[in-house]
Every structure is written in structure tokens, then in C-alpha cells.
Amino acid sequence: MRSKLFVPGSRPELFAKAFASAADAISFDLEDAVAAERKEGAREAVAAMLGGLPAERRQTVIVRVNALETPHFAADLAAIVRDGLDIVNVPKLESADEVRTVAELLAGLERARGLARPVRVLANIETPRGLRCAAEIAVADPRVAGLQVGFGDLFEPYGISRREHAAVAAIRLAVRLAAAEAAIPSYDGAFTDVADAAGFRAEAEAARRLGYAGKSCIHPSQIALANAIFRPSEAEIARARRILAAAEEKLAAGVGAFLLDGVMIDEPFIARARAVIAQASGGPHA
Amino acid sequence: MRSKLFVPGSRPELFAKAFASAADAISFDLEDAVAAERKEGAREAVAAMLGGLPAERRQTVIVRVNALETPHFAADLAAIVRDGLDIVNVPKLESADEVRTVAELLAGLERARGLARPVRVLANIETPRGLRCAAEIAVADPRVAGLQVGFGDLFEPYGISRREHAAVAAIRLAVRLAAAEAAIPSYDGAFTDVADAAGFRAEAEAARRLGYAGKSCIHPSQIALANAIFRPSEAEIARARRILAAAEEKLAAGVGAFLLDGVMIDEPFIARARAVIAQASGGPHA
């Protein structure tokens, strides 16, 4: 999911356009984009959309529900756990216990409704406590398919500036390492200044250098940028091929560490080269 | 407490001048500024000062005691817990248990002396273990009114350079997020080069961008800088007002996320705008 396009659940007139976009995933929002008195209508609109999806489709379908402690959460889940839903995106998760609560609710609904395959969870890391417990959230349940960092909720209530690049970078790294403990991907948060393409690009490239798999898009203009940035470049692919060719030869000769263009290569670098080639061949973006 | 002026407890001739300053808080030091053989005299001088304070005063009165594990701690507390003391500043706290020990001692002294209101605790985060456990310290007891980062004790014994800006920034962020878990403010550490006003300003502005509420001052010349930096600027106030006006209109129309000047605004940004206006109106600096 290099690009994940947000669409307010309360605006069904935008749904078809979202599916026509080049986004790898569409995230229908029932949370912050929808005011309280529209929650019910948005829930129904999203449920109807899920019911009408073709069995075969290119895009991953995500719904962002309201947080676990809100009065909306149970109704959100009851409405959207059905065929068509790939991933439920849960905001403000703060502990492994909360993840397990969500997982049990999902399992119950899946059983009751005879769903063909389990719904996965995209866990939002967007509170100070959630950030501190991000690794335990990531490993809490096999349904957790990724960590999504959210800077708005993490920064704004505490007066932390979104333009403080060092803080953004530190939090990105912490979330990436937490996801790495569970061997799941991490996804970068939204960039709110939709007119600033250079700003979006800079953030996406920084996230890419930390091993992020993709980035939230809150405007269709951000999709192409995300798709281009979150894939291996030609230079990375060529370098990975050279490493794998050299490694094959060296390992056959009993050598585990060797120089390539003056740079020492050993096991972790070889593993990385394999991952680059796998991703370039259409494998999972992790 | 945008500015918190340190005064050695062993120098009572400076006390009146400190109260005449523009500092939001005065912190009388019984710890590092006072050599061992002067501890007792300093304690008595500070206790006498507390006893002579008027009931109504502008400034918050803090005493920094010696650390919990020192032989001075109990005597410090016994001397200073009395009317007049607002906050006890405890150095080198490292666990929730230590905070609870301090809280119980305070409660016992308050009861014995019939104090009108509880003494609050400003918890110093200034050791590697304290930093790792900063969130648990922040949430350990409702008396904890703030976290105070200390770079001298955290850096010097381990040979970490105070001029390594990335390290300073990383620790500031960690302490800010720990304080955020308890919804309490955080305060930036002292800047030791008293002749370098630009250096103080740069540090204070960096702390402000991470949501810090104030900074320690070890020289009166630093007070005005801190007071000016740790309050919302006119531009911030104007922007917050525009966000709140737009939000009122949009939320009434059922819209939770909207663009303002090309930037997406939703719940956390609206909450922040409210906080800026509250602080500008003289509310708590959190």
C-alpha cells in the first residue's frame, strides 16, 4: 500500500472517483472527517459501498472507525465487518490489551457472519502512550498488518510543531522499529498542506529512507507521488542484483563478508538485496 | 511558569532581588548550588523565607531539595513543607515508586502541620533511567505537576556533549511526550552559558516548538527572553481564531475535516487552537 487515499465516509459521491484513482488502497473515514451527527449516515453509506464491491478488485479496502473508547466504535464495527472489507484502521491504540479486544470483536463478527477470511487491523500510533507501547501493539495479534503513524493527534494537543523535522523523524524511526519487531510494514502519516507537493515529496522520501512502505494521501494529487517514491528505484534494483550475484559466488567459496565497490557486504546486506528484488517483482511492500 | 529563576538557598541576600524580578517562579536551590557544609544553613534560610511570605503573591515558589537517596532529603523536606511552598522540585527521580515515596512523605508532613493545600512535585528527569521511566514518573501521582528536564546530570557524567543538538532535541521530545501522557507541562533545562543570549533564545525557541511551557533561568538576564518566547505569538493567536471560526461553521454543517488556506484541519488542530486561545487569555501554560 504505497498510497492510501482518505475519503470521508459521509461523502458517498466521492467513492467512485476514489476507486478510479491509482491509489493502492482506499481508506473510508468514519472518524475525524465526519461530524458527530453524520456518523450514522456515513456508517450506512460505507456499509452499502462494501456490499456492492466486486469480488475481484485491485485496491485494498480500508475503513477507519472511531476509537475504541467512543460510543461509535461498536456500531462502526457491526456495520462494516462484511465481505469487501480488507482492513479496519483503528485510531489511537495504546496497548496490547486494546488490540486483543479489537481482535476478539472481529473474530466474533466474522464467525456470526460466516466471512471467508479474517479482517486485518491497521493500528494507528498517534498518542504518546501508543508511541511508547508501539512494539507491544505491533506484536499483540497476527491480525495487526501494519502500524500507521499519525502526527496530527500526536502533536497538536501538546503544542508540538509539525514542522519540527527532527521530532517527526524521531517518531517515524520509533514506529518503524516497533513494526520491525513484528515484521510488519509501517505507513507514514498524512501531510496536511495539500497544495505543497514538494513538502509531501520530502516527507515521503524521508519515510522511504526509514523503510516505510507507503504514506496516507488526503488529496488525489498526492497519489502519484506516493506510488513513485515507495518502490525500489532502478539504481537500487541494479545494486541489489550485483550484491546477490557477488554473494552467490563468495558464499560458495566459504566467504561470508566481502568488499563490493569498496563497501563491506555481509548477511544483513544480502538479506536486504533479496527483499528489494522481491518488492520490485511485485511482492509484498514491507 | 515560563521562567523559573534559580537562586542558591545559601545566598539569602539574593532572595529579595529574585522576588522583584519578572520570573514566573523562583526556585530556591538546596542541591548542587550549595556545598555540603552549607546545606543546613541554606535549609534554614529557605525555611525562614517561606515563613515570611505574604499569603497573596504573584510568583510560584519552588524549592529544589537534595535527591531522595541523599542524607539531606528528609531534613530538607521537614524544613520546607509549610505554608508558602507551592512546589518541591525533586532531582534525579527514576521510578514511580520513588514518586510515591515522596508523595507519602509530603502527605504526612502536610497533615502533621495542618497545611491548607497540598504541595505539588516538579519531577526532574536527568538520569538515563529517569528518562527511560519518565512516563511512569509523570503518571505516578496527581501531585506531579510537571517534568523538568536536566541536561547537566544526564550528559556530563557520560561524556555526552551538551552542544550535540540532535541529542538535546531527542531528549526534549522524549520528556515532552512523557509529560503529555499525564497531561502535565514539561520545562526545559538550564542553559549554562549565561553570556550567550542567542544560545539561550535558540534553546528556548526549540523547546517552545516541542510544546514546552517554560525554561529554567540561572541568571536574571534570561528571564525576559523566556517570558517572551513561552507565550503564544500574535500570529499564532490570529491563526487559532481563524481555525475556531471556520470550525464552528463547518461542524454546524456536519463537516469534520476541511481545508483552511490549503491546509487540512480536523479535530486535533481545532483542539490545539482552543488551547492557544486559552493560554493567551491567561489560562494554564500546558
Next chain:
Amino acid sequence: MRSKLFVPGSRPELFAKAFASAADAISFDLEDAVAAERKEGAREAVAAMLGGLPAERRQTVIVRVNALETPHFAADLAAIVRDGLDIVNVPKLESADEVRTVAELLAGLERARGLARPVRVLANIETPRGLRCAAEIAVADPRVAGLQVGFGDLFEPYGISRREHAAVAAIRLAVRLAAAEAAIPSYDGAFTDVADAAGFRAEAEAARRLGYAGKSCIHPSQIALANAIFRPSEAEIARARRILAAAEEKLAAGVGAFLLDGVMIDEPFIARARAVIAQASGGPHA
């Protein structure tokens, strides 16, 4: 151990040259530099080398074994725990329990073989979980003589770029602070581009500013750089002497905090000055 030279255990023809180098420590590698089918031969070559060491030698002798969960670990330990071995370097440690397992195995082998002094452990922090648990690893057992950060294993499998300086710096700081909890030194990881002396120097200097004691060397050309960078400079020594002279005078006068060249000096700065002088006089590099 300002400089720690890596030598593949499978290349005994390089051992004498390594001992002839100016490196403070030699680290014989049984792990990533040695392909699987050469593990046994490397183990025997390193054991033979240890058996032939003179009782008096200048350099610290380290062996990097394979990780605890590999089939090689037990055989590695059985072969190398003997007189001559100073430190066993254990890769990918992730918990205090693992450290204690290693410590018990070492104690058993030492007893069985009647070794004169205990083998110490250099603990590699080079996985996301190991990084999160670095402090508990550092304090788990008194045998742990240092933390060694490893960027290859920590970054490559997760697609994190080694050239992302902010990420490198954040991890260095985290490992330094974890080591500080146990009052043990930390050592910077290898720099793989052996032709780039300026790059090595920049990394070593950055590590030094965070209080690191030394850096891995994967090529003899890196040794002199490490030895020069990881020792107090003349300017640092001169400044430390001035601080100690002033402190002696001030403390005698009952003053705990004072200005020197306009900079406030108190207890942690005085402690640091003592440490600089101790290290310059040939004391432990911590």
C-alpha cells in the same frame, strides 16, 4: 578499547598482522564473516590462537560468536572459553534472560576448566527488540562489560538507510544512555565503506561527542583514526584541569555552583572533568 579490529576467524593467516596493529582490541569473528561450512574450521583456528597467546599482552582479545539461537553458539562457546579470551561478543541479544543464559554457560565452562578470571560479555544491540531492551541487557549481569551497537543488522533487513544520519544518531544516543544505566561503555558500529576515511572520521567524532569509548574497525586503515578520536583532546584536558582547580577553591568556600569563563559549573561538570583527567592518565575508557 578505542579501536576494535575485526578479523574473520576463518583467515588465520591474518591473525599475526592483527596483533601487530595498533588496535586496542582484536575481535575474531565466527559469525557473519564466516560462511556456514567454514564455521567449524574457524572455531578451531581461533581456539588454537587463544591457546598460544602469551600471558602478558597489550591487546584485549575478543571473539564474536554466533547468536544464541543458532546451532553454532554452544560449540563456539565450548571452543573459546579458555585462558587467553578476555571478552565474548554476543550478537543480537534481545533480553536480560538471554544475557543471564550466556552468563551461566560461561560460569559453568570457567569452573570446569579452572579459568583464572571470568570472561566478560560485549553485548551487541542490533535488533529492534534488542534496542528497546538495551538498558535491561546492560544491567542484567556484571559480566556485561559494554554495549556494541550494530547498524547493519538493525537497518538493512528493514530497509532503513545507513546514510540517514538522524536515525544513526538517535540509535547511538539510545544505546549510550542504556549503557550509562549500567555505568559501562558503549562502542560504535562498523563503517562499511572502507575507502571513505572522511566518512569513518565523521562517524567516530559523532560517537565521541555522545560519550562513546571506541568504534569497530573492519580495515586496518581505520585503526589510527579511531585511536586518535577516542581520547581526550589537549583542549579538553586543559579545560578539565581548570574546572578542577576552580572547583577545589570554590567548594572549600562552600560554593557548589560557580561561573568559569561565563559558564555555570556544578557537580556533574566537576565529575566529568575528573573523568577526562582519569582517561587522559590511562584509566578506563568509559
